[in-house]
Amino acid sequence: MNASGDFILQTQKLTKGFLGFIAVDSVDLNVERHTIHALIGPNGAGKTTVFNLLTKFLTPSSGTILLDGEDITAARPTQIARRGVIRSFQISAVFPHLTVRENVRVALQRQLGTSFHFWRAESSLNVLNERAEELLDLVGLLRFANDEVADMSYGRKRALEIATTLAMEPKLMLLDEPTQGMGREDVDRITELIRRVAKGRTILMVEHNLGVVSTLCDRVTVLQRGAILTEGAYAEVSSDPRVKEAYMGKSAA
Template structure:
């Protein structure tokens, strides 16, 4: 049975005053998959994410979500559909506790996110769900800790919790392990694997070890265009991909020694 594409782009292109940052990208993300968007610096990965999440309008092309065009929709409209970008959209306030941060995200889901004048008692009905979400990302013991006092890797896990509070069907994760040590990377990999159950994940990630451990499918970008696509084994063997990451001389040496 053919799996449905939850997200597609057709001829997606973004030009900046004559410079083509994204060039005719056709992306197909299958529902229930963890799909990675990788490539060397300047490949256009972040621009693609900005186009998908409405931070930028495309010059040309089309974006479809569950087969329906969303190209002209606004960021808040696509979030309500279930397409949510983590680590940039999610609200994490340094001088609120982990519980308070998740509760703010839950308020957003209810359409009352900026009602900060509401009494503490009026928000207590959100506490049980907030604790469930903190438990899901391994942060229940941090519920009453100020975010500014949390270790870096735990802050990133909190951002996942605030994203989950928006009830996403498709999570877009932008460099989820950037700047982390090995222990935190392992923790975030397991967290992504756990929260991806019943959801679809599209992630930009530089760490190829993370990609190899997590992802069902990989799209490689270079100079704004799709260079290769497939599972990790196929993509990692592609000579064009090795050249893009390592340079032509290094790729040739590796091929000769293989």
């Protein structure tokens, strides 16, 4: 872990209100470079709203967002992505009727400056095959490169989504519930995949599976009713009676 204070992402008093309801309440978030940082909390705690604010799908009511120390609060979603903040979603966002390789090549097109040149021959994208296959190998999908995505299991679709996220060369990956809806085998596979791709990268993840959080994450921020309840290493926050009460709905014994 890097020296204290080397933060890739920070928020200062980040707040979002909807018609009088405060969904995110003065959140000060500090994500250290080259770590895996989890944002957890009970349903309705404001986790996904924070992600939407960070990627500018929502505009903050007040507060500041800093990336590498630079204020990006007023930036548009496309500008945020160009700065290297790339997000995956709770629902797998891949093209079901393309092959696995083709999905990754679509994400890689940005490097050729042909993102919107859909009239070009498919063969013009063959130069991307080597990098696409490197990414598929990284996420354990190389042997499925020619398979149509619609025929794949849910867990493998999520692995493919991580590959397409990596194709965008992220400096900060935002993973929104990466193991949601998975059985134990897929959860274990995706957990190991996240650990593998995290090397040399920074990951901020919303995750409901505390087993995943405990094995992966360097630091955990707990939200309750839109505000930070506590923060620290998993062992520290999981033993906090306030966290137990927030999750269980009653005071810890």
